[in-house]
């Protein structure tokens with residue numbers, strides 16, 4: 001059963017090409033692995049334990065109580081306010097991303113229960129232009145937090161984003177200010193915000209909403225940081241440590257509260273949420 | 281801008297003639313007037329229709345007045361508060377008390393260096409976590425005592441470095457933003473030169489956001505966008521236009537509240553005049569904000585940021601077409 005069976009507002013051609021083959025080659029160990037095994041294993045290589053990307057839908061399914069997810073993602077698309085064209089028009093990039101992912105933008109939000117605790121959950125999808133935050137993601141995240149406030153639920157956000165959506169210019173940069181503003185309302189309402197940082201949580205997303213959780217939980221294999229490795233190396237010709245911006249780097253430096261393996265993330269969230277439920 | 285040299289030479293020549301005129305009692309006023317007309321003409325030609333890229337260059341012009349110049353001219357008695365109370369003091373993001381139009385305000389000021397030595401100290405105006413933590417401290421101080429907050433923004437962006445990442449620069453930007461969102465005092469932000477990405481926005485969430493006429497405010501530098509999106513560093517000019525980072529564009533897009541005019545040719549052509557314009561606009565805007573009750577003011581600010589974004593309803597599914605399968609989710 002599809003989590004999103006109620007959504008039917010947009011015509012999207014879904015690229016099933018990747019699903020047609022039975023086997024896939026792990027980019028980490030090079031082994032040919034049975035695709036279905038990988039999927040049943042939270043997109044983790046059964047041979048070497050490498051984490052492959054989870055789509056927003058797969059992420060949600062891996063975290064919520066079965067059948068509890070109700071999609072609240074608003075049926076909106078970016079207006080391409082700058083009419084942006086680089087080597088390719090932004091509108092084309094968008095259409096490609098929408099076709100590839102069958103999503104309207106890079107985040108899915110909805111009501112769900114995690115181990116029986118009612119939450120509002122958001123999950124970013126890195127396949128959609130690097131999970132970048134533009135007008136639509138900013139709006140969805142604000143609506144998610146506002147619904148959490150209205151329904152007195154906890155807010156759980158799983159970030160997987162390279163940062164701001166450059167093609168929306170200042171509209172995207174200002175989503176940082178927008179989401180931070182509504183995050184303040186969530187705090188004033190006394191509702192907990194659990195921020196999960198997956199691969200990657202960087203740029204403008206890390207420098208705003210993702211870092212402002214009451215509890216910060218990194219998924220093992222995450223990348224957490226503001227500036228990219230390449231940008232830093234261009235600026236300073238300094239050698240960066242091997243585990244730079246990994247979850248262990250962040251944990252050692254006091255940047256996050258906890259690290260969880262993908263297969264344990266649901267239990268980790270359930271455990272954390274439990275403390276807030278008891279307090280109520 | 282090689283034409284700038286011609287301007288400089290003309291200006292120097294006029295000044296020279298003026299001194300001769302007063303010293304020797306020879307009447308050179310006709311000659312001076314002729315040269316001034318020529319100068320005006322040249323300025324008009326050069327600056328009346330600046331391209332986006334020319335504005336980027338003006339915003340980064342090495343002679344452009346920096347925050348400390350305005351702190352000395354548009355403000356009085358800047359009393360600097362230093363240090364983040366944790367690891368150090370950032371010299372690219374300054375904080376302190378000052379007087380504006382006779383009353384106490386808290387100022388946050390991003391400061392570039394004029395010399396190589398000064399730029400080494402100031403990291404070319406790129407703040408580090410120390411700076412953003414200090415900013416947060418200053419914002420909270422302003423809020424505690426009801427002092428209005430004024431941010432002078434001028435930075436290429438937060439400093440990208442190993443140490444900055446080790447000290448979680450992203451989170452310090454987020455915390456500074458949150459402190460600005462929390463503030464109950466009137467908050468004003470002015471981009472005086474470069475408003476570079478998150479490092480600029482960190483002190484730019486305000487009741488009123490202004491830009492100097494030739495300032496820029498952008499999610500990424502034109503050079504950065506050129507290399508990421510065009511995969512070609514030479515496309516910075518195109519990127520500068522496409523990103524719509526100039527004051528006039530951002531005002532038209534409804535993302536800023538006003539533009540402070542600069543003298544023809546840029547703020548550095550007449551720093552005193554620019555500073556006077558900045559001061560009077562700040563005083564005027566502050567007076568406007570102060571008559572609004574604090575809670576209403578913050579609600580208005582919340583509503584302003586809540587409304588930022590451009591989107592439209594997704595196209596409805598064609599009822600003739602088969603239901604879209606959900607590729608993101610397995611059965």
Ligand SMILES: [Zn+2]
Nearest residue numbers: 026029045048
């Ligand atoms: Zn493997």
